[in-house]
Amino acid sequence: MLAAIEEARKSMSQGGLPIGSVLVRDGKIVARGHNQRVQKGDPMAHAEIDCLTHAGRQKSYKDTVLYSTLMPCYLCSGAVVQFGVPRVIVGESVNFAGGPEFMRRHNVDVVDLQNADCIEMMKKFIAEHPELWSEDIGK
């Protein structure tokens, strides 16, 4: 989760949304990513999607764990379910409820850490950039 928070902070330092993600296999980081809406003008590059893009073509995700600083939305939950990532460890869901029921219905183990740093970082960002946040989640 620390690496995902690092990614989120990197994104924020670039003027982007502070959401980071890391894909792990056997305790090792396979790939990292962060939200790229502002940086690349790409609305599909949510942190988890950016991370899974960086991981490249994988034969299977069965032995991977996806970390994200924020509860995945339906786009990212859809990626998790479609590609069979069995476990998702999430920084927080206070600032965004996301799609945990959808993932759990498809047998994904979703762990919500309610991490204070993640909660504070996102809360501050949403308060300062409400329009950018709304755009990012399509609201």
Next chain:
Amino acid sequence: MLAAIEEARKSMSQGGLPIGSVLVRDGKIVARGHNQRVQKGDPMAHAEIDCLTHAGRQKSYKDTVLYSTLMPCYLCSGAVVQFGVPRVIVGESVNFAGGPEFMRRHNVDVVDLQNADCIEMMKKFIAEHPELWSEDIGK
């Protein structure tokens, strides 16, 4: 749908998966895309995601229609639901069932054309490249 089929054929001519997508607003094409797994080594660049990436940042998708030559998977259905695309017109669902119930549960109008060209194109590709197809849908 013809423009989406064009995109699918373009992808096939590049050695990629023959799935194409187009985003339309007021009868005009906003963006086009096709599957880029082979071309870019990007497992997230399904046709619909590639198309929505090319559309760039949008304030709203409420007045758009997304076309795809194949029924969207959960990744792409998740994008449709998250960003509030109200209507999806699909070439076929014979070769891949995808996630229409998930989209319909979220009030997306999903129209399945059962287009013979789309069915034949995908059927032939899956028969010739079964491993690539399995990889693309995470099976």
